[in-house]
Amino acid sequence: MAKITFITSDNETIVAEASSGSVMELAKDNNVTGIDGDCGGVCSCATCHVHVAAGDFDKVGAPGEIEADMLELEDNYNEHSRLCCQIDISDAIDGVTLHVVN
Amino acid sequence: MKKSALPDPFAQAREAKGYGTIEDQNDPVTMLLRLKDVRKTAKDTKTFQSGAAPGRIVVPSEVSIRDTRQIPFEVDPPMHGEYRALLEDWFKRPEQPDYRESLEEIITELVDEALQTDSLEVMEQFALKLQSRALTLLLNIPYEESDTWIGWGMHVFRSEESALDGDKAAILYDYIDAQIDKAIEHPGDDLYSVLLDSEIEGRKLTKEEVKGVMILTFAGGRDTVINAVTNSIAYFAEHPESLCRLDNEPEITAHAVEELVRYFSPLTHMGRVVTEDTQVCEHAAKADTRVSLCWASANRDASTFENPNEIVIDRKMNPHVGFGFGIHKCLGATHARQVLRVLLGVLAQKVKSIDILEQKDNIEDWGEFQRKVGYDSIQVKFHGKD
Numbered sequence: 123m124a125k126i127t128f129i130t131s132d133n134e135t136i137v138a139e140a141s142s143g144s145v146m147e148l149a150k151d152n153n154v155t156g157i158d159g160d161c162g163g164v165c166s167c168a169t170c171h172v173h174v175a176a177g178d179f180d181k182v183g184a185p186g187e188i189e190a191d192m193l194e195l196e197d198n199y200n201e202h203s204r205l206c207c208q209i210d211i212s213d214a215i216d217g218v219t220l221h222v223v224n
Numbered sequence: 225m226k227k228s229a230l231p232d233p234f235a236q237a238r239e240a241k242g243y244g245t246i247e248d249q250n251d252p253v254t255m256l257l258r259l260k261d262v263r264k265t266a267k268d269t270k271t272f273q274s275g276a277a278p279g280r281i282v283v284p285s286e287v288s289i290r291d292t293r294q295i296p297f298e299v300d301p302p303m304h305g306e307y308r309a310l311l312e313d314w315f316k317r318p319e320q321p322d323y324r325e326s327l328e329e330i331i332t333e334l335v336d337e338a339l340q341t342d343s344l345e346v347m348e349q350f351a352l353k354l355q356s357r358a359l360t361l362l363l364n365i366p367y368e369e370s371d372t373w374i375g376w377g378m379h380v381f382r383s384e385e386s387a388l389d390g391d392k393a394a395i396l397y398d399y400i401d402a403q404i405d406k407a408i409e410h411p412g413d414d415l416y417s418v419l420l421d422s423e424i425e426g427r428k429l430t431k432e433e434v435k436g437v438m439i440l441t442f443a444g445g446r447d448t449v450i451n452a453v454t455n456s457i458a459y460f461a462e463h464p465e466s467l468c469r470l471d472n473e474p475e476i477t478a479h480a481v482e483e484l485v486r487y488f489s490p491l492t493h494m495g496r497v498v499t500e501d502t503q504v505c506e507h508a509a510k511a512d513t514r515v516s517l518c519w520a521s522a523n524r525d526a527s528t529f530e531n532p533n534e535i536v537i538d539r540k541m542n543p544h545v546g547f548g549f550g551i552h553k554c555l556g557a558t559h560a561r562q563v564l565r566v567l568l569g570v571l572a573q574k575v576k577s578i579d580i581l582e583q584k585d586n587i588e589d590w591g592e593f594q595r596k597v598g599y600d601s602i603q604v605k606f607h608g609k610d
Contacts, residue, residue: 160561161542162561164478164483164543166545167553186541188541192543195267195550
């Protein structure tokens with residue numbers, strides 16, 4: 123089971139838990155504002171952009187090449203950007219904090 | 225090659241030089257063919273403008289047949305964002321459960337009818353009806369109104385003889401004018417009324433602005449949705465194993481929809497007007513010329529997509545641009561995705577197999593490129609599970 127903290131652009135904090143699926147799905151299940159996940163999780167819509175808290179980035183890891191190509195054109199892209207449909211939930215990311223970009 | 229295949233005519237030019245050039249009514253267009261160039265250009269709204277003369281960014285150009293600006297698609301920032309913000313929530317409604325249930329009723333009725341007949345022409349008798357009936361949900365108006373749009377036939381925006389038929393387009397424009405006047409007299413909870421009651425920059429939208437949004441809503445989602453629905457049925461006719469898999473693994477449906485949209489790319493391309501001398505894929509682009517973002521080519525770019533010419537029904541990584549890219553990405557995408565997701569669900573549940581009896585391909589002619597985008601007609605027979 124992994125506990126994930128989402129902080130929305132309105133500074134609302136939502137804590138959610140799951141043991142499988144993607145972080146985007148978890149965010150949608152918990153109605154996290156700013157995570158739309160329009161494409162269902164295939165890395166085509168970039169509506170699930172998050173900034174991983176600096177201290178948690180190593181736990182989550184860097185984007186792959188295709189995801190990075192999508193991200194670098196996004197507004198508010200920075201070195202901690204990820205599309206959370208591409209982050210799988212596992213014990214390895216337990217406790218991370220994600221700032222919702224949109 | 226399979227009858228349902230949509231070959232990629234852009235491969236050689238995409239790899240060799242990255243662009244193609246087409247003539248269009250003395251206003252030539254440089255088509256950008258590579259995924260990265262298409263994405264980068266779509267994001268650069270300052271250099272590559274949408275708010276040009278109404279109709280100019282469409283290819284073929286509609287400058288000679290219309291003056292009404294389509295909104296928000298022919299508007300640049302910052303006004304674009306103002307209009308888009310007015311519309312986003314309304315166009316997200318297809319995610320709601322009751323909307324989905326209504327769509328399921330519409331599609332189930334059509335599939336049940338299809339199962340009863342020995343020969344079905346999918347474009348006219350299935351996809352046009354589906355698109356028209358589903359549109360009543362998006363506009364939030366009575367279902368019966370769809371009979372009028374079905375009655376217009378396949379080509380209200382263009383005729384058999386011409387891709388640019390002003391008289392035909394006038395049918396739609398006159399209809400929308402009349403509907404707007406009706407909504408002014410009797411406001412309701414339909415899209416016309418909602419728009420008439422909306423404010424932008426502290427004032428109410430004008431009738432011309434409402435018309436611009438409504439034309440786009442009708443035009444943008446007509447042949448695109450009809451082609452996506454028809455192409456999906458043709459694909460499943462030749463790939464019953466995919467239908468079977470969707471029945472056993474409904475959780476892959478969203479992935480399947482994205483992959484079908486990538487492969488079919490129902491809108492081949494969309495133009496932009498260059499605002500200053502610049503370069504696109506190392507090719508000079510002069511101010512006041514046109515480029516187009518070729519979604520269909522970008523979606524087959526082998527530098528990003530493995531096996532780009534195959535439908536991989538559960539493709540996991542699929543950064544396609546079938547709904548466009550950047551701020552102008554398709555406003556109706558949520559509706560279109562829901563239509564296709566429900567269609568796949570109903571087909572998987574009820575249909576065992578489909579036979580293609582006869583077909584006539586619809587080939588678009590873009591100068592050096594001939595692209596199959598769907599069908600002029602396709603006759604099929606559905607077989608049910610029982």
